[in-house]
Amino acid sequence: MQFAQRLDAIETSAIRELFKLLGKPGIISFAGGFPDPALFDVDGIREASQAVLANSPGPVLQYGATEGYGPLRAGISAFMAAKGGAGNAANAQVAPEGLIVTTGSQQALDLIGKTLISPGDTVIVEAPTFLATIQCFRLYGAHIIGAPIDADGVDVDRLEQLIEQHKPKLVYLIPTFGNPSGATLSLARRLRILEIAARTGTVVVEDDPYGELYFDQPPPPSLLALSPQVPGSRDWLAHCGSFSKILSPGLRVGWLIAPPELLARATMCKQFSDAHTSNLSQAICAHYLTLNRLDATLDAVRPVYAARARVMADSLRREMGDAIEFNQPQGGLFFWARLTGAGGRNADAAAFAQQAIERLVAFVPGNPFFAHDPDTASLRLSFATVGEAKSVEGVARLGQALLA
């Protein structure tokens, strides 16, 4: 059987092989990119589910609009407009008709690829970035170029040069608590990116699944929330949101906000991708938003993740010393770290991952997060699903594996 040429662009993922090992008994895994299911608001989801199915659920069980379930589009609009409380700079004004519901934000990325990318088009991403975005866009024939990042997110000077040089079809960014970088783009850089997008007529895709998962204080407002300050920028801005990290990934409900023409074409592509997203999942999310439980849920979740991140930082310093370096994230799920090779220690993260698995601890080496020229010393550690005592033990095993 002969498969489509586009598959040639995809590498069978080393990560899939790694994940097969995660079922090993006794393994401590920092490899996932998952929220902790113990923190899900199961009671709220149960209440919403029962309410949705209680009376005349016919419309929820029937085919629905490709654009999304009406009450959910309205609910997401209200959610975006109330971020951080009324009048907060994080508020974003989006009419219900200005967004479509997607089957997780992964589908929003897929629809952007399907709608915008022709084979050979250039796309600029952060180096490193979400690896499923790299693969997703490559399936549509994208030539992907990475722009370097530091602790304040993407290097905007370099990004501007790359945009002028390559005239990309789009720029994809995770500005807040990036995956895998953990980095957050500064306010000044956000405003400059909006200015560059408007001036050069470049589509910027803001992927924002982690913004609500801050530790001590909220991150800068999203590009979407800032766009009214930069005339013309909204015409070039797409924004992907998701309930996966704040409510439940298993429901597969995300959303795409985009300029009207782009949104209309993405909707057409969605019609032929999956017709629409599960109405039951959508109705549950819509009803959940009316229960006014989300703020309290997030207030409970944030300090747990914050504490786990502190424990991981302390453990890494204590157990691995100058053999590893990292920036401490201010939210999200991830540490992005580098092996320094200090003291002649291993600085190859892929080899280190193998040594770690032998000591029953897992993480993801950084290579697949780069579209090209990987930093082979880099690695991603997620603290989100590992309790504090286990985290201490896991990092201790990492230290033994590296320093043994």
Next chain:
Amino acid sequence: MQFAQRLDAIETSAIRELFKLLGKPGIISFAGGFPDPALFDVDGIREASQAVLANSPGPVLQYGATEGYGPLRAGISAFMAAKGGAGNAANAQVAPEGLIVTTGSQQALDLIGKTLISPGDTVIVEAPTFLATIQCFRLYGAHIIGAPIDADGVDVDRLEQLIEQHKPKLVYLIPTFGNPSGATLSLARRLRILEIAARTGTVVVEDDPYGELYFDQPPPPSLLALSPQVPGSRDWLAHCGSFSKILSPGLRVGWLIAPPELLARATMCKQFSDAHTSNLSQAICAHYLTLNRLDATLDAVRPVYAARARVMADSLRREMGDAIEFNQPQGGLFFWARLTGAGGRNADAAAFAQQAIERLVAFVPGNPFFAHDPDTASLRLSFATVGEAKSVEGVARLGQALLA
């Protein structure tokens, strides 16, 4: 903003415009392709939903495997193996690992397109066929050729010629109660298609959403169920199934059965399309199958649709006489009809659709169901969601519109 070239292959659908009119008060619609929500087993879905969320629903609310929720893959395997009762010729043996769960069978089609079709590849479909398949495959660059059908399904001699002439990447068929044709492929033709697939090394995609919705007696076994009789044919056969027409479309749960290499690559494509299908929807379907309610539900649904189809046939003959011709379907949701132009009447179905809308009755003209060379006199009427009295009234209005 410049969109991807692949969108040039898609026409903005006249049907979307038509569907906007369906909200008009008093309209009787034969235009939909939907099952009747009044026939859904709401109690069963409610019971399944409560059971799934009752105890430790963490795994259901968390990210899941791209391949699908384990208990559902096992449940679908058992469902396929027990079609029509144990030992029935309709039974199909598929290991749980031999299928993946998709976000409706629309996504199964999308994954087939993504996995197999390179720009310029030829795909053969029935003329007429499901219009979303035409559009879906065109987005991957397919050149689509229609093979003629009659009341016994696709003309296999002509199909064989087209395969030899064009060496297509795949052949897409809805062998049972086709959409829009209502036609059912005969047993002899099914076996010949399997033989041709094996001999020529041609992928055949069997889309089977309607097979359970027979009226009086079961249709011939699916190509999948017949494939063990034709050595080598299973290696070239993909099969799309769905809960949409037998349980609920709103849950968006379908499945794809395919040879291992194709299934593995489709799974990889799904990973970057939507990561996985709603776990809640999947778990509800899995639990529902264990409730042993599906057989009784289908036993209740079949005579309702059968009666509606009889009423529509009688009404069409009575109200429109020799101005219309059609084959009476033996299951499914659709009549496929042709305006004969007898007595100098209108034989242009698109113009007739406009006249009908003025009399508050809707159907879909046949043109968009053809990849090329449409039969402009053809039209599709769905009887599924219109009660008998309303159906009589709707067809009477059609008669007035045509014969006025």
